[in-house]
Amino acid sequence: MELLLWLERTAPGVWLRESPSIFAFPTVLFLHTLGLALLVGVNATLDLWVLKYRLRVAPATLTRLAQLMWLGFGVNAVSGVWLLLAYPAKALTNPVFYGKLVLIALAIVAFDRLRPHVVAATPGAAAAVGPRARTLAALSLGLWAVAILAGRLLAYTHTMLMAEEAFR
């Protein structure tokens, strides 16, 4: 509980929570949505490519898609930690928050497992993917959908907003 109190008193946390500026909380929240669109959007489109066309992708292309996903992940790691600092008790006392982190980790593992099944061995050859790739692609879509569900539920399932209020 000391940790929660300390976290919510950190300078970035206080600023994000208390600044009335449109460039504070609203903008960081928007960046979290933009990162989601990039990370999940690119991964979901690759999944749909695999499920619809059953085709492999050139190594350089797959690397580029992974770079775009990491960019989205980076934006969301930074914006996510910042949002966490604004209301640490709200998230850290909610089991749904840990569920969300596990789901994101599983979705990234699914992408990592999918990569070798999708990468084309010979450039230019439109080789088909196997059933394993299709299973992983479908699993990836499902994991991201449930991760988004968990993220949305954070606004509804918290039992505490500020540690300071709860332990006054």
Place this chain on the structure above:
Amino acid sequence: MSELVEWIASTRLSWAVNNYGWIWPTAETLHFCALALIAGAVGMLDLRLLGAVKGLSPARLNGLVGFGYLGLAVSAATGVLFIAGAPDQYFFNAAFRVKVAALALAGVNVLAFHALVAPKLAALGPDDDAPRAAKVVAALSLALLIVIMCAGRMLTFFRPLFI
């Protein structure tokens, strides 16, 4: 405007959204999943046409845009639920007006895509550079997607004060 708001607030749909607690979070989740689907399917084609991603056939990527339309249908349906549940939060909201205007411009851009870009996609190989017109339409599409997401996320912070 306020008569329209009052009428919407008096509908059974509005009553349902406000009386079943699960509807709003469920609709939000679907709205965000649809966002990822649209941004992914449409945005990947945009990035490919702009040359930021190579090695994927533009025609095949265009074949995935149907999933973007599925996302759009889900977004529109869940968006109707939000407006039905709290019409005053939207009709007197500057961010909502920006979002609707950007959606309208995106619709015009889609028409431009079908008229100018789509017929040329079949001729483009996975690594070919797209024509200039395609790049302009793709850049506008990406920019409008970002504006729509930004205005959507900002809705909460532009709520009318008298509510």
